[in-house]
Amino acid sequence: MAERSELDRECDAFARYLGASVGDGYVREQYWAAHAAGAVELPSTTSFERAVVSLARSVPLLVRPLDAHARVFSNGGLLRRKLVLLLAILEVRAPHDEELDTPTGTSVPGMFLRMVWLGLVFGVLLACGMLLSLPIWLASRLGASR
Amino acid sequence: MKRVVVVGSGASGVHFAQTALERGAYVTLVDVGRTAPAPVLPDASFARFKREHDDPAGYFLGRKFEAVMFPGAKGEYYGFPPHKGFIFASLERFRARAQGFEPLSSFARGGLAEAWTGGAFPFHERELRDFPFDARELHASYGTVARRIGVSGTDDDLSRFTPVHEHLAPSLPLDAHSRSLLARYGRERERLNAGLGVWMGRTRAAVRSDERDGRHGCTNLGRCLWSCPREALYTPSITLRALLKHERFTYLDGRFATRIEADEANRVRRLHLVELATGRPETLEASSIVLAAGTLASGKLFLDSLRAHGGRAPVLEGLMDNRQVLVPYIHLPMLRQRYEPDSYQYHQLALGLEREDPRHYVHGLVTTLKTALIHPIVQSVPFDLKSALWIFRNAHAALGIVNVNFHDERRAECRLELESDGDGSRLLVRYEPAREEPERMRSALGTVRKALWKLGCIVPPGMAHVRPMGASVHYAGTVPMSAQARPLATSPDGESHDLRGLFFADGSTFPFLPAKNLTFTLMANAERIARRWCDAQA
Known part of the structure; x- marks a missing residue:
């Protein structure tokens, strides 16, 4: 399990990515408590998954492409588990529930156009995520073979 | 003096007890009785x-x-x-394993119906064809139970499938999504009825829409899924609490019933129990024992008793349960709307699908998505979470689910039996779906998809979820009521033909299971059996 300060930093980076406000001590506390309770990491968690999380924590800008990559190639992996955990904590806590779950006010055609756009963006993010993950994956394979 | 021992405080047990008390009997209720946390x-x-x-x-x-x-x-x-x-929560003393079935049992005060969604659907006369008594008798009990628990509903297009009974209170106000669906149904009604054989209407729900007997009416707190803190949504523990105030009622909780002892004339004499906290065995003298612990627990107690009495345990054939398929949909006119947390959260509408054989009617409960946790759904959108959240927040109010229920019939291959397990016994539950089930589901789900399309909804492909057998917890059929006296069956009064003085008041005695939540009928049938038992004692 990561240090408390690292988990706080991770929690803030992931909360910002999900569109929630940052700095809620209760959310950080729960995020840490879930890790302490062993709810997040599985025995099958690999060094590659840990390295991906570490990169996402250090460079918040990369969370989205790494998440896109994980959605396709490692949906049950550590990064997705952490993001889903945080989403679960945020949705039961005011005011984050409102931040995450209020319609954005687009028109119906606008919404469908936006969904097409999101699909295209997802493709690009996925490609970026693969480029980012490849060296990490190779490094972890090399580390494992040694 | 009328005395009866009831096993189990679920939907059947408490309504049997209430009627027996109202008719002057002394009732002892034996229960494990795990309690709910305070609201x-x-x-x-x-x-x-x-x-x-x-x-x-x-x-x-x-x-x-x-x-x-x-x-x-x-x-x-x-x-x-x-x-x-x-x-x-499981109980170490109740051991079971299953094949083709995922059994759920409850040892809580109020039993499994503490977690129900309130669907109160009376069986139609044609669905009671195999029940060996006049349907009007049960119909009267529906009214009695509705008065006790509070059932809201409307006499509408669905009344052709779920008959109207006495004491039906007005339906709760509809949420905007359900209103939109019902308005669309009004416009498409003819095509849906004649073309697809689909009917829509207000659901029947065991929810008080008014304040009565110390219970509040629904005030739209939106916490139904999380246990209604005002008890507007009925659960059997509410009745149990009222029974506890009755001077002729004795509640023995923390006890697990292990077997029924009978004499040489096959007449019940006593109930054997174990006090769970100490493991100390106890006995209760009784000439009338009512099993209301649910089909699985009652079945095991019955089999253990027959084995102790006659040296062997038979097989109880005919286990039934409703297959359920969850069909998620998106109601397009509700896109971009704000979802309504302050409204009744369970099903407000229902779909009825006519089939060639009217007894094979298919029932769909329409639940619009409101206060259920969103993270299980958001993560299933095939995008990164940020994009998925954007899509979800604009679609939340448009999302719903149809819980499609199918009927079941008694078949020999679906059964309960005992197997040895160390110093005790274990229940083996076997279930095999009917051969025609895949075709039955394919046909009905196709009709549901078409009907939803006409109602302005799309069904995302590949999202329908076939729930495993056992998940609906509508178990029934292992000791059926029969007009003819035969082993491993009961009389129309629910009395066992194997052990005299032993009555079944739960779903064990149902000879047929229509595609409806059976809980309301469990209560009504238990009320009916209690009336007959009191009359016989008199």
Whole structure:
């Protein structure tokens, strides 16, 4: 399990990515408590998954492409588990529930156009995520073979 | 003096007990009796609860975050609230294993119906064809039970499938999504009825729409899924609490019934129990014992008793359960709307599908998505979470689910039997779906999809979820009522032909299971059996 300060930093980076406000001590506390309770990491968690999380924590800008990559190639992996955990904590806590779950006010055609756009963006993010993950994956394979 | 011992405090047990008490009997109710945690912030709406509760994550997700549905987890579209865990918690003394079935049992005060969604659907006369008594008798009991528990509903297009009974209170106000669906149905009614054989109407729900007998009416707190803190949604523990005030009622909780002892004339004499806290055996002298512990627990107690009495345990054939398929849909006119947390959360509408054989009627409960946790759904959108959240927040109010229920019939290959397990016995539950089930489901789900399309909804491909057998917890049929006296069956009064003085008041005696939640009928049938038992004693 990561240090408390690292988990706080991770929690803030992931909360910002999900569109929630940052700095809620209760959310950080729960995020840490879930890790302490062993709810997040599985025995099958690999060094590659840990390295991906570490990169996402250090460079918040990369969370989205790494998440896109994980959605396709490692949906049950550590990064997705952490993001889903945080989403679960945020949705039961005011005011984050409102931040995450209020319609954005687009028109119906606008919404469908936006969904097409999101699909295209997802493709690009996925490609970026693969480029980012490849060296990490190779490094972890090399580390494992040694 | 009329005395009776009832085993189990679920929907059947408490209504048998209430009628027996009202008719002058002395009732002793034996129960494991696990209790629910006290309601928290009982007047707070769902939104206010999240603002005011000092540990909402502990409440909604559990102290060990056991209600978080992580990616890849096997489960439903919603998480089960952690504080309802007491309802399905297992009991070491009740041992069971299953093949082709995922059995659920409850040892809570109020039993399995503490977790029900309130669907109160009376059986139609044609669905009672195999029940060896006049349907009007049960119909009267529906009215009695409706008066006790509060059932809201409307006489509408669905009354052709779910008859109207006495004491039906007005339906609750509809949420905007359900209103939109019903308005669309009004415009498409002819095509849906004549073209597809689909009918739509208000659901019947065991929810008080008015204040009565110390129970509040529904005030739209939006916390139904999390246990209605005002008890507007009926659960059997409410009746049990009222029974506890009765001077002729004795409640023995913390006890597990192990077997019934009978004499050489096959007449019941006593009930053997174990006090769970100490492991101390106890006995209760009784000439009338009523099993109301649910089909599985009653079946095991019956089999253990027959084995102790006659040296061998037979096989109880005919286990039934409703197959359920969850069909998620998107109601397009509701896109971009704000979802309504302050409204009744369970099904407000229902679909009825006519089939060639009217007894094979298919029943669909329409539940619009409101206050269920969103993370299980958001993560299933095939995008990164940021994009998925954007799509979800604009689609939340448009999302719903149809829970499609199918009928079941007694078949020999679906059964309960005993097997040895160390010093005791274990229940073996076997279930095999009917051969024609895949075709039956394919045809009905095709009709549901077409009907939803006409109602302005799309069904995302590949999202329908076939629930495993056992998940609906509508178990029935293992000791059926029969007009002819024969072994492993009961009389129309629910009295066993094997052990005289032993009565079944739960679903064990149902000879047929239509595609409807059976809980309301369990209560009505238990009320009916209690009336007959009292008359016989008199």
